[in-house]
Amino acid sequence: MTKTTAAPPARTSHAARPSTARPRRRPGVEGIYYAFLLPSLIIFTLAITLPALIGIFFSFTNSIGFGEWEFVGLINYIAMFSDPAIVQSYLFTFGFATCTVIVVNIIAFLLAVGLTAKIKVKTGLRTIFVIPMVVSGIIIAYVFNFLFSNSLPTFGQAVGSETLSSSILANPDLAWIAIVIVTAWQAVPGTLLIYIAGLLAIPGDVYEAADLDGAGKWQQLLRITVPLVAGYIFINVILGFKNFLNAYDVIVGLTDGGPGTATRSIPMTIVTGFTGGDYAYQMANATMFFIIVVVISLIQLRLTRGRNAR
């Protein structure tokens, strides 16, 4: 299958709609088509839309998850801005997502350049680099947890580094680095595969021309390769950022939000609403988080459409 078939109708213009190939008006829709569509629509509405609406509704109340409640207007939203726990989780999550996006994209891009060059054991190497993508996040976080709290301190003592002599997971200033490392370990493969697709789409004659003009390898990388895969960089940055905002498994497995609440992400804070008695308040938090994700997604759609129109 070529990639061209993967275009969703969502983006197609009126002229390119699938309907143009078919009769414009049919006498009526065959009943069975409704039967095909309805199960998805009904389950989706009950499983996702309804909970989302209920959540937004309760964000304007003082409900604790059960029993009586009353409307409190925007109080939950206003309180969030002066709540150190919430502010900290937003700062941490955005800082973490930004760092991880940068780290992941640099590593994945360089690996992709290497993996599309003329090398030995290419298939084998690609397989190895993709494996982290299929490993459970929580489990690999437990494995790294062991390495960070047992092996790394042993190494730290051996080289006489005071900071590394104790577990970095217990250090409020360094724990986030461990989370970035493990998240990057898992996220590089997906990003890498997209970059490989991007690099393979660059025609070779561009480089031949550059060779003739006497451009060096580094110059070619910066002046030709990077601009030509700019679109892929953009996709990877946006998708990665959105994914990293949802960080949960890896953090639970490494620090569980600690030390203290130093590495508690937004999703982890939201989930405390289930046990912490501030259900409505965390629903306001979830609604806020939802708005942020939607805004990022809209920017993504807008910019990709802009590219498309060009």
Add this chain to the structure above:
Amino acid sequence: MSVQPALVARDIDAAATAEGKGTRRRSRRGSEGRSGNSSWSLTIVLLLCAVTVVIPLYVTISMAFKTQSQSVDGNAFSLPAPFSVEGFVTAWTLTDYPRAFLVSILITAGSVVGTIILGALASFAISRNWDRRLFRWSFYYLLGAMFIPFPVVALPQIQLTGLVGLDNPLGVTLLHIMFQLSFSILLFTAFLRSIPAELEESARIDGASTWQTFWQLIFPLLAPMSATVGIFAFLASWNDFMMPSLITSDPSLQTLPVLQNIFQTQFSSNYNVSFASYLMAMAPAIIVFLFTQRWVMEGVTQGAVKG
């Protein structure tokens, strides 16, 4: 993991090709084969990079085969000596592996089958009735799930599944299907548009009903897409931690990834046991990947993921 680059991948690809004014075929050969002989130095650099991927996996495997006393000697990188399977034996009973495996595999199988069948049926209805508003809007509506991460709806979902008695693996399966549905509908509708209408018309002339046309003609044609959709549903479902840990209320119905937390609390110093258990929980996904990597790799770029 959720990967959904699909939305944009094609444009960019087209843009890149247009910019380079080359055909795909030519470009592929071009950039892969431009500099004569393969480079050993680059291969070695990449092999060194691959070590960072391999180390955690190597530690998991070697720790799993150590004896209890060797596993706590502080050297994570040594080879097992003597070679021991006691970790596996203990982990097997401690996590009640057969039961946990069964729960995991049922949720995963349900998600894979559900995502493929529901996605294919809905996509078929949507793409064949695109001129109808209901179907067109349904498409955008179902795609909307891409913008709703699970944490946003987690609290109400925990509450609702509890209320209607779905705070169990069945509820988790349904949620997995719903969160995978937008990805599968995106892939299926794109593919369905490429199937020539004549094919279906000739089936109808032969007297096939819509139901028969779908199952005997369309669904088999969708097989390559179903493979991609199915593998991503498998990986997302098998590896998921957040949903089962929050939705399933009965600990004895918990999935393999969620059960591993017992080694963080109760059995935290039996490293050989915990790593044996991690290995048994990770291995199925890695094995499936090794056999299906072509579809996994194509899937990421084709319509790729989110999750």
